[in-house]
Amino acid sequence: xxxxxxxxxxxxxxxxxxxxxxxxxxxxxxxxxxxxxxxxxxxxxxxxxxxxxxxxxxxxxxxxxxxxxxxxxxxxxxxxxxxxxxxxxxxxxxxxxxxxxxxxxxxxxxxxxxxxxxxxxxxxxxxxxxxxxxxxxxxxxxxxxxxxxxxxxxxxxxxxxxxxxxxxxxxxxxxxxxxxxxxxxxxxxxxxxxxxxxxxxxxxxxxxxxxxxxxxxxxxxxxxxxxxxxxxxxxxxxxxxxxxxxxxxxxxxxxxxxxxxxxxxxxxxxxxxxxxxxxxxxxxxxxxxxxxxxxxxxxxxxxxxxxxxxxxxxxxxxxxxxxxxxxxxxxxxxxxxxxxxxxxxxxxxxxxxxxxxxxxxxxxxxxxxxxxxxxxxxxxxxxxxxxxxxxxxxxxxxxxxxx
Numbered sequence: 184x185x186x187x188x189x190x191x192x193x194x195x196x197x198x199x200x201x202x203x204x205x206x207x208x209x210x211x212x213x214x215x216x217x218x219x220x221x222x223x224x225x226x227x228x229x230x231x232x233x234x235x236x237x238x239x240x241x242x243x244x245x246x247x248x249x250x251x252x253x254x255x256x257x258x259x260x261x262x263x264x265x266x267x268x269x270x271x272x273x274x275x276x277x278x279x280x281x282x283x284x285x286x287x288x289x290x291x292x293x294x295x296x297x298x299x300x301x302x303x304x305x306x307x308x309x310x311x312x313x314x315x316x317x318x319x320x321x322x323x324x325x326x327x328x329x330x331x332x333x334x335x336x337x338x339x340x341x342x343x344x345x346x347x348x349x350x351x352x353x354x355x356x357x358x359x360x361x362x363x364x365x366x367x368x369x370x371x372x373x374x375x376x377x378x379x380x381x382x383x384x385x386x387x388x389x390x391x392x393x394x395x396x397x398x399x400x401x402x403x404x405x406x407x408x409x410x411x412x413x414x415x416x417x418x419x420x421x422x423x424x425x426x427x428x429x430x431x432x433x434x435x436x437x438x439x440x441x442x443x444x445x446x447x448x449x450x451x452x453x454x455x456x457x458x459x460x461x462x463x464x465x466x467x468x469x470x471x472x473x474x475x476x477x478x479x480x481x482x483x484x485x486x487x488x489x490x491x492x493x494x495x496x497x498x499x500x501x502x503x504x505x506x507x508x509x510x511x512x513x514x515x516x517x518x519x520x521x522x523x524x525x526x527x528x529x530x531x532x533x534x535x536x537x538x539x540x541x542x543x544x545x546x547x548x549x550x551x552x553x554x555x556x557x558x559x560x561x562x563x564x565x566x567x568x569x570x571x572x573x574x575x576x577x578x579x580x581x582x583x584x585x586x
Contacts (some may be wrong), residue, residue, distance in 0.1 A: 197223040201226065205272070205284040205285075207229070208285070209355050210327075214311060215256060217362065227256040227257065229508075233558070234557070251554075257564065259559055259566065270472065271526070271585065282309070286314075310384045330401055334395025341414070345413045346416060422468040422476050441463070522538055523538065
């Protein structure tokens with residue numbers, strides 16, 4: 184779909200802000216994507232040549248994941264291992280509101296771009312730093328990927344079936360959580376800067392971003408000595424809330440509330456269960472979780488997904504299909520809300536992808552610029568606009584391997 188008139192008239196909540204995105208793979212680039220979706224001018228610095236390894240990530244013969252994480256960005260190349268490349272980066276950062284980076288701690292400092300140095304030139308600069316373990320502490324200089332942060336933050340240990348080793352989610356949740364908290368930090372820092380004029384550093388660690396969503400995992404151990412274990416598709420003691428088998432596939436039902444369970448019992452044709460002391464209360468259902476789940480599964484197995492879905496809607500029970508990408512593209516709710524959009528990319532033609540979220544009533548986020556097909560696609564545009572380079576200067580730097 185073409186860029187809507189809505190987006191053209193309302194260029195986004197962060198319109199007018201410039202972001203320099205340094206780093207690669209997922210945490211830094213996803214933070215840049217979120218800021219770009221909200222209207223910021225994101226200048227992504229890639230190494231000359233192959234660029235960000237994310238260009239080669241994804242499933243299928245043609246790698247299209249880059250079309251999502253690279254959207255709403257202008258790509259420039261800069262060899263940050265060369266002093267002249269570092270100087271170019273510093274000049275770009277001097278004109279920016281926000282710097283996003285996810286290098287190993289100490290890398291910026293090694294390149295002469297320590298936050299204190301950058302703030303001398305640009306006092307209002309907000310620097311979002313994402314790393315495995317944070318900028319301080321005994322582990323700070325260790326290499327860290329999202330999966331390691333998921334393990335250290337407690338996620339991996341509790342995911343999967345109890346009789347098997349820890350499992351992983353099918354997406355890089357540690358990286359995207361870190362990026363999301365980094366984005367949240369940027370937005371808070373912008374408010375602080377508006378009041379004081381001061382920039383600051385946001386230190387976001389992968390393991391801490393994961394730890395933040397671990398609910399009661401730590402206090403449950405501290406107070407009760409309880410260590411959460413892997414529990415498969417359920418949360419122990421929260422029942423019924425599970426994926427059940429219908430004649431033609433899986434279906435999710437969440438009726439772990441006394442009033443909602445009473446409605447589920449009625450939908451199942453067993454209203455007496457709502458008053459049965461074995462199931463009438465939250466604690467009772469938790470004690471009898473396995474028996475209850477088996478009973479519900481025996482019932483759903485006699486019906487199709489459509490039949491169970493209709494009953495859940497009729498009785499106002501939270502429930503839903505277990506979607507694949509194919510299901511999403513066919514669903515009328517996704518279509519009505521444009522949760523998935525079709526865009527014209529430069530690398531792969533028309534392509535469907537997730538829209539920008541959350542939704543704003545006055546300054547909508549959205550897809551404004553396709554991902555750059557090649558690293559440095561916007562070198563002439565950006566270096567000319569911000570550094571005053573002409574074609575000769577650009578060619579000279581390219582020949583020297585600087586860009």
